[in-house]
Structure formats: structure tokens, C-alpha cells
Amino acid sequence: MDDRTQNMKMAHIEQRVAVFTNWAFFGTFGFCLAQSGFAESDLVAGLAGFVIFLIGFAAHLIINKIFDSHFTNGEIALALILYGLSMIAFVASWLFDPNFTKVNLIIGLSGFTAILLSFIATLFIKFGIRESYLMVHRVRKY
Amino acid sequence: MTVTLIWLIALIALYFAYTLFWGVVTSRMAHTAEDFFLGGRQIPSWIFVLSATAISFSGWTALGQPAFIFRDGFQYAALSLCAISIPLTGVLFLKRQWILGKRFGYVTQAEMFSEYYSSTAMRWMVLFVALAFAIPFLGMQLAASGYLVQVLSDSKVHWSVAMWVMTAVLFLYVCFGGLRAAAYVGALQCMFFLAGMIAVGLIVYFQFGGFGEFVDVLAKFSAKGIGPLGTPASGYNAYFEIPGVIQFTEGLGREAPNGGVWTASMVLSYSIALMGIQAAPAFTIWAFSCRDTKGFGPQQVWISGVVIGLVLIFFGVAQGMGANFLGASPALDELGLTISHVLPDLSGGKESGLVAHLIHIISSRAPWLAALLAVCGFAAIHAMASAFASTAGTMFVRDFYKPYINSDVDDKEQKLLARIAIGLVLLSALLLATFAPRAQIQLGSLAMGFGAQLLPALIGLCWMRWITRPAAIVGLGVGLVIVVFTDSFGLSLAEFFGIQLPWGRWPWTIHSAGWGIIFNLALCLLISLVSQNDKEKAHKAKFHDYLNLAAAASNEKRFLRPVSWTFALGWLFFGLGPGSVFGNYLFSLPDGGVALWALGLPSIWVWQIIWWALGILVIWLLAYRLQMSTLPNIEVKLQEKIF
Numbered sequence: 001m002d003d004r005t006q007n008m009k010m011a012h013i014e015q016r017v018a019v020f021t022n023w024a025f026f027g028t029f030g031f032c033l034a035q036s037g038f039a040e041s042d043l044v045a046g047l048a049g050f051v052i053f054l055i056g057f058a059a060h061l062i063i064n065k066i067f068d069s070h071f072t073n074g075e076i077a078l079a080l081i082l083y084g085l086s087m088i089a090f091v092a093s094w095l096f097d098p099n100f101t102k103v104n105l106i107i108g109l110s111g112f113t114a115i116l117l118s119f120i121a122t123l124f125i126k127f128g129i130r131e132s133y134l135m136v137h138r139v140r141k142y
Numbered sequence: 143m144t145v146t147l148i149w150l151i152a153l154i155a156l157y158f159a160y161t162l163f164w165g166v167v168t169s170r171m172a173h174t175a176e177d178f179f180l181g182g183r184q185i186p187s188w189i190f191v192l193s194a195t196a197i198s199f200s201g202w203t204a205l206g207q208p209a210f211i212f213r214d215g216f217q218y219a220a221l222s223l224c225a226i227s228i229p230l231t232g233v234l235f236l237k238r239q240w241i242l243g244k245r246f247g248y249v250t251q252a253e254m255f256s257e258y259y260s261s262t263a264m265r266w267m268v269l270f271v272a273l274a275f276a277i278p279f280l281g282m283q284l285a286a287s288g289y290l291v292q293v294l295s296d297s298k299v300h301w302s303v304a305m306w307v308m309t310a311v312l313f314l315y316v317c318f319g320g321l322r323a324a325a326y327v328g329a330l331q332c333m334f335f336l337a338g339m340i341a342v343g344l345i346v347y348f349q350f351g352g353f354g355e356f357v358d359v360l361a362k363f364s365a366k367g368i369g370p371l372g373t374p375a376s377g378y379n380a381y382f383e384i385p386g387v388i389q390f391t392e393g394l395g396r397e398a399p400n401g402g403v404w405t406a407s408m409v410l411s412y413s414i415a416l417m418g419i420q421a422a423p424a425f426t427i428w429a430f431s432c433r434d435t436k437g438f439g440p441q442q443v444w445i446s447g448v449v450i451g452l453v454l455i456f457f458g459v460a461q462g463m464g465a466n467f468l469g470a471s472p473a474l475d476e477l478g479l480t481i482s483h484v485l486p487d488l489s490g491g492k493e494s495g496l497v498a499h500l501i502h503i504i505s506s507r508a509p510w511l512a513a514l515l516a517v518c519g520f521a522a523i524h525a526m527a528s529a530f531a532s533t534a535g536t537m538f539v540r541d542f543y544k545p546y547i548n549s550d551v552d553d554k555e556q557k558l559l560a561r562i563a564i565g566l567v568l569l570s571a572l573l574l575a576t577f578a579p580r581a582q583i584q585l586g587s588l589a590m591g592f593g594a595q596l597l598p599a600l601i602g603l604c605w606m607r608w609i610t611r612p613a614a615i616v617g618l619g620v621g622l623v624i625v626v627f628t629d630s631f632g633l634s635l636a637e638f639f640g641i642q643l644p645w646g647r648w649p650w651t652i653h654s655a656g657w658g659i660i661f662n663l664a665l666c667l668l669i670s671l672v673s674q675n676d677k678e679k680a681h682k683a684k685f686h687d688y689l690n691l692a693a694a695a696s697n698e699k700r701f702l703r704p705v706s707w708t709f710a711l712g713w714l715f716f717g718l719g720p721g722s723v724f725g726n727y728l729f730s731l732p733d734g735g736v737a738l739w740a741l742g743l744p745s746i747w748v749w750q751i752i753w754w755a756l757g758i759l760v761i762w763l764l765a766y767r768l769q770m771s772t773l774p775n776i777e778v779k780l781q782e783k784i785f
Contacts, residue, residue, distance in 0.1 A: 013171070014186050017164075017326050021192075024160055025333045028153070028514055036508040045508070 015067040019075075022063060026056025034111065038093075041103040050111030054118055061122065087112060146505040147295045149513035154308075157517050161315040161524075164326045168319025175556035178320035179249055179536040180431040185325050187437030193328025194428060194437075195445045196335055196525030198228050198419050201283045204339055204522040205290075207454060208500075209493040211462025212470060215381025216746045217404035219459050223717050223750065225451035226757030227413045229442035230710070231420040231597075233764045236429045236438050237771050238604040241692045242685060243430035244778045250533075251426035251596075252541040258603050258685055259611045260678070267618055269541045271592045272423040273567070276530040278585035280571035284309050285579070286494070287523045293498035294505065294516050302576050312524050313568050316532045317561045321431055324528035331525035336453060338518025341511075342500050343457025346464035349482060349503070356460065357736055357743060359467050359481060364744060365733045366477050376401075381463075382732035382744050384409070387720045393646025395633070403651060410719045411656025418593025418655065421600055424533035439771035447758040455754055459747070465496055468503075527568075534567040535560035584631040591629065591655035595621035598659075598666045604689070607682045613669035621662030629654040692774040699769060706763045713760045717753035725749025 030052035037046020064070055090108045093100050172178040210218045239254070248254040252272070256265035288305030295304075315323050350356040364382045376383060385401035399405065419425065432438075466474050469483035470493075484503045488496055497519060505512035539560045544551055551559070574582040598617050602609030626632035629647055636643050648654060695703065715721045726732065729740030729748050736742050743751075765771035 010184060013167075014189070017189065017329065020160070020164075021330045021333065024330050025337070028156075028517075029337060032508075032510040032514045035510045039510075040507060 011067060012069075015063065015069050018063045018067070019060060022056055022059045026052050026059065030056060034107070037107050038104050041101045043103050043107060046103070046107030047110060050107070050114055053111075054114060057115075057118055057122075083112075083115065143298070144296065144505075144509070146509040146512050147298060149509045150291070150294055150516055153510075153513045153517050154520070157520070158311045160330065161311060161323075161327050162318075165315030165318035165323045168323040168326060171322060172320055172557065173553075175539075175553040175560075176249070177322070178557045178560060179540070180427065181320070181322035181325055183244070183431055184433050185322070185431045186433055187440070189325050189329050190428070190432050190437040191441040191445055192332035193325045193525065193529070194232075194425075194441050195450065196328050196332035196522065197425065197428065197529045198446065199225075199450055199522075200335065200526035201286055201519070201523035202526075203450075203454065203458070204335055204519055205286050205494070205497045207458045208342075208461035208465070209496045211459060212465045212488065212496050213493045214402055214404055215379075215463065216459075216744065216750075217380070217384050217402050217409075219455075219462065219747070220384060220404065220409045220718065220722055220750060221412060221416070222451065222454035222458060223754055223757060224413055224416045225446055225454055226713070226754065226761060227718060228416055228420055229446040229761055230764075231417040232425075232438065232442050232446075233761055233770050235421065235600050235604050236425075236442075237435050237774070238689055238693050239426050239600075240429045240432060240435055240438075241689060241774055241778050242603075243426075245688055245692075245781055247780050248430060249427070250537050250540045251423040252537060254426070255599060255603065258682065259599070259614055260681060261611050261615060263615050264599070264611075264618070265541055265545075267615070267622070268423055268596070269537055271596060271622070272534065272537050274585070274592050275418075275422055275589040276424065276534045276567060277570045278574060278582050279589040280527050280530055280568065281575035281582040282586040283523045283527050284571060285575040285582070287520050288575075289495055290498045290501075290516055290519050293495055294502060294512065305575065306572060308520060308524075309527075309568055309572055312528055312531070313565060316528045317564055320557075320560070321427070321529075321532045321536070324532045325428075325431070327528065328525050331521035334518040334521035335525065336449065338515050338522065339453050339461075340457050341515055341518070342497060343453075343460040345500060345504055346460045346468070349468055349484065350464065354742075356464060357739075359479065360463065360744060361736045361739070363466070363474065363477075363479050365735060366479070376726070378726075378732040381466075382746055383726040384723050384746070387723055389651045391646075391649065391651060392644070393628075393649035395630075396646035399651050403648070405651040406718075406720045406722045407656070408648065408651045408653055409722065410714070411653035411659075413718045414594050414597075414659055415590040415653055415655030417597065418590045418595075421596045422593040423537060423596075424530050427533045427536055428529065435771065435773055439765045442765050442771055443758065443762045447761050451754045451758065455747075455751060461497065461500060465500065470496065470499070531564050531568055535562075535564035538563035538567075581631075584629070584634065587629055588625055588631055588654070591625040591653070591658055592622060594655040595625065595658050595662055598662050602666075603685070607679065607686045608670055608674070609666055610670045610673040610675070610678060612673050613666045616669055617662040617666035620665055621658035624661045625654045625658035628652075628657040692776050692778055693769075694775070695769045696775075699767065702763070702767055706760075706768050710760050710764060713753065713757055717757055722749065722753075725753075 030049045032049070033045050033052060034049025036042060037044070037049055060071075090112065094105060094108070171182075174182075176182055207221070239251075242248065242254060246254075246257070248257075252265045252268035255268055256262060284305050285301065287308055288301035288303075291299050291304035291308075292301040315327065319326075347353055347356055350359060364379045366379065380401040383401075384404065384406055385399060386405045388405050388407040389399040391397040391399045394403065465471070465485055465488065467479055467481050468485045469475070469480055470485040470488040471480075472487055472489055474480055485499050488499065498516075501512050501515045501519070539551075539556050543559055544556070574585070595618055598609065598621075599614045602614050627636065627643065628645070628649060633643055633647060716724070725746045725748070727745055729745040730738045732744060732746070739745065739748075741748050
């Protein structure tokens, strides 16, 4: 393997290490705090959990910038699946859990909305508003 | 099974999966022995910054510092300034070692020393130091991880079972991927360690209702005058002052110092022991593995100096001092100072479980978070354990097998032998911890003192060609012996042979590392005076000439040298040394109360904060302005390949 290929391979692995470290850290802390917030109806803990998720997202953007890379299809798919499942769990709790409180509702709505808005903001910044809209519009066309 | 235990198992399983994942990935990258031993000398700077920090501070900081502050108060908290003194060793030696390693293809510190000093004895002694450091120290750390599980599982899981299981996983990922696996996982371990310490500190502050309320309780305690350590000569509470510059006592076990053991001389000499961490053979291997020196400065100044310092001074102190008022100290309970009884009695030698019990406070309310904080503790411990285990394997092959058994050993066999050695080292540590805990504690106490004895030899290698081979060898040897016989292990050994030494542990309140260094340096200097020879000078010239070319500060920066060194020595004197006693009363009397305390904090704490901030300036000056941790002046190329 020549030097250039070797360097590219190493850079790719290091980017993977950075991404894994980032989400292993922010993901677990965010999850544990959010979960504690929901379980104890603790607004501060719950919102802190979502803030940590957002920090992890921002850190991932920085990692991509440093390594001159982008979100992979796998990462996007995983994020959408986790977001979707979390939303389903939240809505199900809202509808069926008798212990679901107003504080839980605030935590969940604020948190999920913030994540969605940050994702949209990233698209707008990266691709512009028109191009971001056209991504969705093109899909619908076909 | 409690909810906390379920979450603990789940999160530990996830953590193990993460470590094993990287173990497998890096095993596929370890094609050659150099890949396995040194990560191909391609470890990027950001990973070095994080993993080296985790190795340097690890479990002894996360679990040990709060425990000792709980037991001994602010006099031990002076060692929070190790956030400056430990990277100071790195500033002095790391870049130069990296340059020599890259230039001459060294893999281990022992190789480098044996070639520089032209001495097989040096090689054996360094190998001995490495193993004597690694095995008992590993045992202590791994046992601590087991106790953490035992406490959080309400004793449903025995500490030895937890220890063996967790070490088995650690063995696997280090065995698979070598140093690269330890480095990649170390990045996450560092972040967990920092977050864990901050989080546990916040838990304590919340118990008091905030930082201000915590200080109010401290003020009430300091006004009581009497603490568990007795009263120092000043008559004030021993928890709030350094008990003198030095006390000429016979040593622990024969004559206890008045008002606590952490005199200025003890703090300074113990700091020298802690500096042994970055002087240790394992850390040199870590330095050799780096792609470049870019990460050295940031690791020393910003992460160690700023971040670790902040964590130790504000969150470590909160954990340690705060525990006294949360039920852990019956003596304070009798004084009516306890604000709640969330902690069990941890006095009388039970302080080692402090952090586990602090985490346990939140386990009923937030079991997920408690489990995560436990994982943070394991991560801190495993960071150092994995680093020392992987480098022990490297040293076994490079410093024993290859030079003395089979010099033609190929890459595949080197990797296999290293893996076996890693297993044997971890197994030895586990057996020691399980079946001989008393011996392990005594040997572990020697570990850092041993590492510190390499400092004069490193000074000779990196800076002073004037230190001769016989001086370095004799100094190191005698230093090691002195460390042994001024600590518990040596005293027990002498007693075993029917010899009653006329001193106890750490006589004159000087740590065994300090005693070793005193004799080591004195002999180094005296013997060097009379053993200079031209042949040795000519041999060493190739090392020092190259270092001058690659590492010397530029001419325009050289004027900074006397200023920076004066500042550094002044910092050592006032921050960790005899001058630290000024902090006892400079800003206010210990029992003055919040209204009279400068910045609303005890004088000793203000002193530590100030010297922490000044210490950051010291290492910044040395690392960046004096270019001791910047990139080399030239591109360093391998002169001759050792592999």
C-alpha cells in the first residue's frame, strides 16, 4: 500500500475513533441524564440530557470539518432510527403512561424539537435553504 | 437484583463491547511488531493528549485523591498541584525522548538508556523498575475497580469476582490490539474520568445546597479547632493547614507527626514520587508511539494544568472535604457538624471506598447515572492499567527476550510473546491483589518512588551529558534501595531478617521517593565529578549534539531561560515546597470564618488556587515560550533501524 493510501486509511480510522469517542461519551451522558429527568420528572436533568446530545452533534460537525469528511449514510440512518424510536417511546408514554407528567411533556417536546431544529439548521447552513428544500421536493417528485 | 445493578451490568457490558470492538479493529492494523508495540509510531496528537492524561492521573486521582482529602484535609489537597508537577516532568523530558526515539529507532526506555550509558546494568534496572512499578500498582488499581462494583451492588457481587472479570476484558482488548488499542480506548476513558470526577463533585455540592453553603460548613468546622488529626503546634484545625515545613519524627509506625503527616517536605517529596509517573518506562514508550510532538504542549498545559487542576482543586476537594459532613466522619458527627447521613462511617482506614459511596448516594434516585459514574471510575482505572500492561509486554520482548534469548525473533513471534507477557503481568497483579493484599499495598507504595529514581538518569540523557555512566547506575541502584528501606515494605523485610531499623515509614516526614532522590542525586553528582572520561563524552556527543540541533530553544528565546527556571523553582518552593506554609495564614486565620476569609475561602485553599494558576503560567512558559514541548527545529529522521 503506498504512503498516500496508507495516510488516507489512517485518517479515516482516526476520524472513526473521534466519532465513536464523541458519541460514546455524549451519547451515554445525554441518555442517562435525559432518562433520569423523565423518571424523576426533573426538568433540569432532562433538558441537560438533550443539551448534551446537541453538544455531541456539534462536536460531530467539528470532527467532520477537521477531518474533511461528512456524515455517512450509516450514521444518518442510525440517527434517524434512534430519533424515530425515541419519539415513538415518548409519544407512547405520553398516551399510555399514567405517571407521565407535565414536566416530562416539556422535556420531551423541547428536547426533540431542539434536535430537529438543529438538524434542519445544519442542512440550511451546509446546503442553503433552497437546496435543502429541493432535496425533499426531488424525492416527492419520484 | 436492584435497578442500579441492572444498569451497572448493562453499561459495563456496553463499555466492554466498545473496548473489545477497538481491540479487534486495532488487531487488524497490527501487522508488524512496531505496530503492536508502538502503534506504528503513528498515534495522532489528539489521542495522545487524552490517553496520556488518563494514564497520568487515572484511578489514583479519581478514587484516591478524594479519599485522602477526606482523611487528611486541605494539607493533602496541596497535592492537587500535581496537575502542574506531573506534566512538568513531561515538559522536561518528553520531547527530547521522542526525538531520540525517532532518530535512533528506540522502542523502550531501557534500550535508550542502555545505549546512551553503554550499560547492560541500566537496561536490567530499568526493566526491574518497570515491572516493580506495573505489577503492584496494577493490582491496587484493579482491586479498586472491584470494590467499586461491590459497593454499588450492595455487596451482591464480591470485589474479587468483579476485578477478575473486568481484568479479563481489559486483557483481551490490550492483547488484541496492543498499544494502539489502549490509546484509542484511552481517549474515551479520559473523557469519562474527567466527567465522572466533575459529576461526583457536583453531587456533593448539591448535598450542601451549593458552593456557598459548602464553604459555610467548612467555616464552622475550622472554628471548632480540633479535627481527627489532632492539633498542630499552631493550635488551629489540622484540616486547614500544612503542619509545618518539616517534622523530624522517626517515621510512621514509630512516631507520628503532630497535626498530620503532610508537611511541606512530605508534599514536595510525594510530588516527586508522582513525577515518577511520567518518568516511568511505560510513559516513554507512550511518547515514542506519537506521530509528532504536537500533542505534548496541549496535554501538559491545557488538559493537565488547566482542566485537571480545576477538577482536582474544586471537585476533588468537594468530594473529600464534603464527605466529612455527610456522615462519613463520626468525629465531626460528635461536633454536631454533620448535615446528613447519606454516607456510612468511613473513618479508621475505610476511606478507600469513599467515591463508591458518593456515587451510591444517587443510585436510588438516578440508577442510570450512578451506573454511568461507576463506569467512569472503571474507565479511569483501566486507562492506566491498559497502558502499563501493554508496555510491560513490549519491554519483556524488547528488553529481555530479543537481546538475551533470541535476537532473530520475527514480528509474529514478538507479538505473540508480548501478548503472553501482558497476560502474565495482569495475572500476577490479580494474584497479588486477591491473595496478598497487604503485600500489594506495601509494594504499590514503592511503585511511584521507584519511577522517580529514573529522574537523574533522564536528566543525564536529555540535558546533562556530564552525568556519567557509573554515576547514573550507582545513583539509581542506591536510590531504589533507599526507597525500599524508608517505606513499609523495607521495614517489614528488615524485621523478617531480625533487623529493627531505627526509623519508621517516611522518616522526617519525607516520602521514600524523596529519600531516594536525595541519595540518588548526591551520588550522581559526586561520582560524576570523579569519573569523567573522554571516550564516554565522545559517545554521548552524538545524542546531545542531535538534541541541540533538534530541540534547543532559538537564540532569541534563550534569554527567557533564566527567567523561566527561576519562576519554576520559585513555584516549586511556594506551591509544593517549604513556602507553602505561608498559605496557612497569609489571607486569614483558619478559624476566621467566611466573613474574614479572603475570597470567602480558607487561606490554604486560596493559596492552592493561586499557585495552581501560577503553575499553569510556569508550564506554559517552559512548554511554549522556551519551546520545550513544541515541534522539533528540524524534521527528525530515523538514522538506523533497530527492527
